[in-house]
Amino acid sequence: MRKFTLVLALLLLVGLQGVFAQTRVISGTVTSSDDKQPIPGVTVVVPGTTIGTNTGSDGKYVLAVPTKYTSLTFSYVGMKTKQVALGTATTLDVVMDNDVMNMDEVVVTAIGIARETKALSYSVQEVGSDDIMKSARTDAVNSLQGKVSDVQVINSAGVAGGATYVQIRGVQSITQNNQPLYVIDGVPISGSESGGVYGVDGVATSNRNIDINPDDIESMNVLKGGAATALYGLRAASGAIVITTKKGKATPGKKISVNFNTYVQFDKVSMLPKMQTEYSQGHDGKWYSGDRLAWGAKNDTMSLSKDPSVWNTWKNFDTDGSLVSNNSAVSKTGPAQTYDPYKFFQTGVTTNNSLSLMGGTDVSTFYFSFSDNQSKGVVPNNKFRRNTFKLTGDTKLGQKVKLSGSANYMITGGDRIQQGSNTSGLMLGLLRTPSTFDNSAGYLLPDMENGTMQRSYRHGRGYDNPYFTANENKYSDQVNRLIGNVQIDYFTTKWLSITYRLGIDWWGRKWNDYMNIYSSSYYPDGYNREGQEMSKDMNSDFMINIDKDFAKDFNLKVLLGQNMTQQYYKGLNATANGLVIPEYYNLNNGTTVSAATTTSEVRRAALYGDVQLSWKNMLYLNITGRNDWTTTLAQGKNSFFYPSVGLGWIFTELPGLKDNKVLPYGKLRMSYAIVAKDASPYNTMTYYNTPAVLDGWTTGLVFPWSGNNAFAISNNLGNNQLKPEKTTTWEVGADLKFWQNRFGFSYTFFHNKGQDLILSVPIAATTGYSTTTLNAASMTTYGHEVTLDIVPIKSKSWYWDIIVNWSCIKNNVDALAAGINQLFLGGFEGSEIDAFVGQPYRTIYGYDWVRDAQGNLRIGDDGYPVMSNNMTALGNVDPKWTAGIGTNLRWKDLSLYLLFDIKYGGKMWNGTRGAIDYFGTSAGTLNRDEWYVFPGVNSQGQTNTIPVKRDYFWMTQNVGSGFTGPMVDYVENSGWVRLRTLSLSYSFTSLLKKTFIKGLSVYFTGTNLWISTKYQGIDPETNLLGASNAQGIDYFNMPGTKSYTVGLNLSF
């Protein structure tokens, strides 16, 4: 740390020398070539320095320029940037041209370098602040949905504060993390890499990109391919999401600008599994109180009775009475009743308020914001809250040095509900409850024996009553996070500048997770778990920038940099099992208490260079090189170099094509790059740990053993031969803009070949170990990306555009490791998401029916199909193609935005339906009394004609349901067409022109208002395992939501 301070001090000293140079004063007016009107707010700078100003409301500027500088640059959004040479005159009036082609559009690329879009040899796509605001999503990353091709964003949880899975151009790694790197203002932060990956049970936690206030974001830029991310090195091997936050601006005639954005959002559960209300609790056609199934009597043959002869034993459970036959002689209170399970859900409410202040002078600017986001989920007691504070500022120290910095403090956290394959899981209890049992009639009961017991449909055992889960089991967490950076720019000469940037991302999280002792999962013990964790992410970049015109027509931009990063994580957690005092949740309340620590530390260093050589604004050659050193690989294996090279050719600059009206802009681009990724820490050595002495049947032994602490060699063999995994990637593409930019077309083909991919593999136990980490796998991914940009109408009061993003990805696992054809990525044994050689990554793998060579079901002599003994590949989770179609329609100050999101193909395992078919609660079991002939052939190859019933015996005692039989019938198409966003907004700005109000708009946004899908359950945008590689599992996941938002944005 002291070293960095020294560097800063040195840079400051060197820079201040410039202050005393000789200057002269230049002034003038900037006007538009279109309407000859003055343009306010144009940025006027001396190239290569911090010397600059903005034009006033009259288009006038005054600037003191040191005599040695000979030109000024004028830039303004939507105008072509102009560089004008200074003569001897002190007055310089400038006329700027409209830039309909966005030729000089600048995007932020790797390491926070701004580059002209036209100079790039790879595709980039950006989402701006307006789009982010109007999508009104708590996690800003969700606003990328449908707007950027080849970016898959899955809001996996359907709960307030759940994790978001993001995948750019498919997957690169087999068992390593495939989430992109998040970069804020040039500083990588700890993002999706941390948190939000959960097991098949438990609660859905956030991943850390949710901490960012969306209203602070100026733009989100998605860097997809290797050429785009090569400069970021290891951490961006799965792409990068480059976030640029809002900065202060000096607005002429104004000290402070204020922006206030507020919205209130209402969430409703969007899709739910269809349930049956015709048959009662019970089995084999008879009602039984406390029965686990809904295979009982037909409700219309049954009546409620409170007659003591039938009702006394279980009257606390069957509160409205026991069910008796309509013909029964006992006294009755009325016909059998059913209860709607979905009454459980409430309307979720989110309120979001954010306030920002910004302003500045010629010397300094600042931006300050505060935001508060509070969500109540559709599940009672599911809450999420985020508060953020951000201060960004910069100041010029003389003419040559600019100092800028930012501090962002965030507090996020929530209360989360048990979900998934968990007997306390909310949907599990809710959907398994027969419709004749009323969960809402209380969830705790006095009990003679134990004092208290839970009231649930299985008499307090089995699964938790959903009301019990939402009220008595709790998981809450809170994160305190600080992201800060300082940057110093030193402009030594016109063409050479030096930048140093230091960023810190620090967060601490505390969590508490408890289960009530009456919870069926841990009955009669309950537990209390607490943990604290902290993460520190430090990033330092030292860069030298060269930007020089030489010879005639040549420009050279060179960046040389040195980077150091450190990621440190420490977690401490403790568990108290076997609670003694009910409802007292503390670590001192357990009969056994255990604690553990988790540590992770990685350091990396790099040298990198980026050279852009351009000729006549037509040919752009980009070359990058980076050498990384990492601590996670052994000495000698931990240094590696990877290059990228790209070429962009704006062929419309050719003499014959230049300035033609049909195709004013056309670019062909190609690039080639190698990107690498190191291993996760601690895989190079074999360690000792506490022995795991148990078998597949029992819970086993606990150490220390009567006062003797014990250790055993780990079953995971360290591998000090590990080297980085490597992906070789190339892409070609074209960008064409026709007819004054009324029609734009962009196409990219990319091809990634991953080799030496690191994966954890099982090995023969006779080696002394059962798993190791190897550089063994290879995988190929390629795809097409198309973007269309059409503006059919553009007039003074009307504007209509259509933007289409389409992409498809093909993926094949070429090899795993020697002798290994398949690798478990996640899920349940027998219902798995696997990597499978010769198949696309994320193959659903499970049991099928026995079939003949033509694929027909083989029907047994009893008329039923037969379950196969072997598991097979049953589909690919990832879609065949995806598309986003967005359209803006504006009339004067009223604008309408629609975004359709299409996912074509892709499979998901609907384990929920498989299970509720077994329990008999699903609408799919209404055909239980109907005769049915299974389509298929018998052992002689003849068409089956035997009618059978899909009844209680077949579905629960045999292999008829997904719970007892093959998963194949529950692997469903999870494709969709959805209206992702509908946003209607009206701006009062022109009405309020004469007032102090600079802008006022109101908007209504609807999210997921309409979905068309073949999926039979909740919204198929879901995943049980959160932001993990194993996508495509729905097993009692929380349902997704549709939301209605009303917002107001005010600035003055």
Added chain:
Amino acid sequence: MKNINIKLIGLVFLTVLALGSCKKWINTDLNINPDQPADVPMSSILTGVQANMAYNTIGGNDLCRVTSIWMQYFQGVARQSQATTNYTLLESDVNNLWVTNYTNTMMNLEIISAKAVSAANPTYKGIADVLMANTLGVTTDVWGDIPYSAAFQGVANLTPAFDSQQSIYTAILGLLDDAITQLGMADAPTITGDVMYGGDPALWLQAAHTLKARYILHLSKLDATSWANALAALAGGISSNDNDLQFSFFDAAGAQNPLYQFMQQRGDITMAKVFIDTLNLVRHDPRLPMFATATAENTYIGNGWGEVSADVSMPGDAVAAASSVVPFVTYVESLFIKAECLYKTNASVVQVRTALLDAVTASMQKWGADYTAWMTVYTQYINFSSGAPLFKEIMTQKWIALYNQSEAFADWRRTDNVIGLQANPLQSAQRNVIPRHFPQAQSEVNYNPNTPVLSDGLWSTVWWDTMPTK
């Protein structure tokens, strides 16, 4: 110009500074996990190995539950245990046992052994040898050919070759000879971490001798000198019930006997009719209340073939209490070895009868049975016995005494069912034969192409065994 020079020097200086710090920054020692030790003392490994051997390798459910079902102590009434009763045992059913034997047991014993050599500690070396010999023994006795000479090499050999059982037996006896040398050294110290014998080399020396006798005796089908050799090896063996090599469990969470945990957490087995009726109806054996629980009607009943009743006797406190011990090798076993060897080496019938009565008495004492009256009757009965019936009685009493120990399965094969167990009659003709072999472990089949294919599945025989003609 001068100004620029200063700046350039400054620039170069800064760059060098930044680069120079790189070396220290990228310190690969940071990649050592602070939450897991890279090295630990022998004593802590020994405690874990002994616990794992007791819980899995020697006394584990995946070994003893299977052999006890086949030896008709237990009857499987649900899940895999029921399948085991019907002579179905899958590669996946034995995988946990195989993996834990190689990783958690033998790999750790190899480490203790290597550490003991470099520390020149004969006691640790001897103990590691004894436990390795015992593990190799129980492993090879159910799996036949197994990797040993090429095993435990990590990434250097990911597909170890299988050694013949003959060479495994050479290794076992070699390890035991080495153990006897090491533990017999005058300067062998008392060591820590030994939760079975308190680190006493003299007791381990006794166990080494008895184990040597056991494994020599295993070769009796192949080599007629085995009985004489085993008898000789017994000298210096375990001298009393108090000196048994066994592991004690406790009645506390996470410290209970594996069969107790299985019965609590799974159930799936009951007592078998054959064993219960032998002890209850035929012999009125006073060990029965220790070996099995009484039913609600205070009787002793075992499930017969095909029966899955829950209201029958369950495994008793001798083997299935929370604090039941898991014996590795015992004084009782050594006395039975002695009785068999005396018989087979043509000792006088009085000597053989005395040896048998000593063995049975020791077994009664071990379980605290009230045996005085019963013993009087039994002694009279034995005093009329001689020849083949006497040998059958020795082996039957050994079968009873070694209740729920996998050694009974070795004896049964070695003596070609001299005790006369009937195979499960509900199985089809080809399958109504008691199995003699475990299937290969699933993970070994998947990841080690050297894994041999068993010609006759569960009815294959290990090297020292042969399938009797039917």
